[in-house]
Amino acid sequence: MVSNLGDWRRTHDCNALRASDIGKKVTLMGWVQRRRDHGGVIFVDLRDREGITQIVMSPELNKAVHEKAENLRSEFVIAIKGEVASRPDGSLNEKLPTGEVEVNVEELKILNTSIVPPFMLDEYSNVSEDVRLKYRYLDLRRPELKSNLITRHKLTKTMREFLYSKGFIDVETPFLTKSTPEGARDYLVPSRVNPGKCYALPQSPQMFKQLLMIAGFERYFQVVRCFRDEDLRADRQPEFTQLDIEMSFIDSNDLMNIMEELFITIFDKVMGIKLEKGFPTISYDEAMEKYGHDAPDTRFELYLKTINDTVKGCGFKVFNEAVEKNGCVKAVNAIGAGKTFSRKDIDDLTDFVVSLGAGGLAYIKVNEDGLQSPIVKFLGEDVAAAVVKEMNGKPGDIIFFGAGDKYTVNLYLSKLRLKVGAMLGLIDRDKHSFVWVLDFPLLEWDAENKRFAAMHHPFTSPLDEDVPLFDTDPGKMRAKAYDLVLNGSEIGGGSIRIHRSDVQEKMFSTLGLTEEERTYKFGFFIDALKYGTPPHGGIAFGVDRIATILTKSTSIRDVIAFPKTQKATCLMSDAPSFIDDKQLKELYMKFEIAENK
Structure with missing residues (x-):
């Protein structure tokens, strides 16, 4: 029989009782995690948000309670009253904080029943993620996910x-904003009271937080939801959470110092881990040269190195063509790999980089009796020896090469570096390696549209000494931008902003925006810059990514209560859904679905 609470009120949660509570009368409430019948005595692991307590229903203590307990099943919701007792000798459970005690049940109330769950909540390893997402409310009962969300709360x-x-100061900014198509696609919201017009959900509160600095609030933050209509992967969601920060009257060092203090506090308070002050810094150019990526994993070495000068004019056509076409030849020394990598390992690595756009994977294996490689005969022994020397190759090492345009080579060699580092056991999974990446290019060339685009966003300030390059060589300008990287994952990025309207106008001109486009997209913001804007800057951190790292999860879906799939759907609520004609008519809309060719 299902009952209401009535005058029952719990006295303790299911993780609270200890040996010091023996003899106390208690009231507990929760879910039946597991029921066991041992020779007529029924044991139940009672679970709530905080933990598990073992409860005991014995016919000797209360026959009616014991009979009712025979009907209990997994995930029934119950309340019990009873006395805390010590567990019998030999039955202590050292894995549970409550493992020294149990509760002898004197009264039992079944608050609700449950049908059989689609999967066991303590045995989920073979359950597909689709099933878990469909029954997310059950998935969240599992201790792993519950722990993840509690860590995220902390x-x-x-x-x-x-x-x-x-x-x-914590200030909320609008969710219904103006669409300014830059970067990812906006999610659009039709306006019923303004027919034919749409709001956009914010990709970030960028202009609003700068307007708060213009308004004189000086220090703003917000834990805010943001929205981007882009292709998804394990570390992306269509809606995500970021810690958004903006400060006035600062430079880059001021902001970076406070953010370091923030993360030292986070790791101390949330994880009990002490971090050292003074996170290292690296320039964008150095990161791309040594790691092939602007979010380098600095937990291990194995650095990439450009060897154009060494191989220039050699007999290997692939290397020569890369150098002649203003590309690059880069190498990485997999130290000790020759002692452990099989031929199949090398073949698998070759397939891996080919899948990322490489034409193949050249290598030189350094043996005690000489060099082993299909490319030595093309390079020539002198050039091969020079390359090995430049890469500090020793017997037992394998030197891998990439050749082609810089973007593609960095792309696949950076991922090869990570894969090889994992295969060699060089990555300490318990290490937390922070690094600031600085001096990003302000602009990047958009070959398709034949114009410059902002590498971060059009409000990022150039370095003071680079401002004159607006008129002479914009491509060489560097930004007052900074990314904070943790274990090879960019967890946050920001910049000092342009606070002078004349510099902002130069930026828009360099980006090829017409006067009409500037006014339409950013008119209100351009006007605001003219009213005494203070120097200011900010940063935004990906809360989902940080929580993923702290919980050692493999996907941000495991730190979000109700995530979307990689197709941006919610399997539990069946969102997105079709809208009926009445709603569309109210919005002055009609959908016509065409083939996406």
């Missing part, structure tokens, strides 16, 4: 408390 709580202590 993370955002710590962020807020730290920023409050530093004088930051």
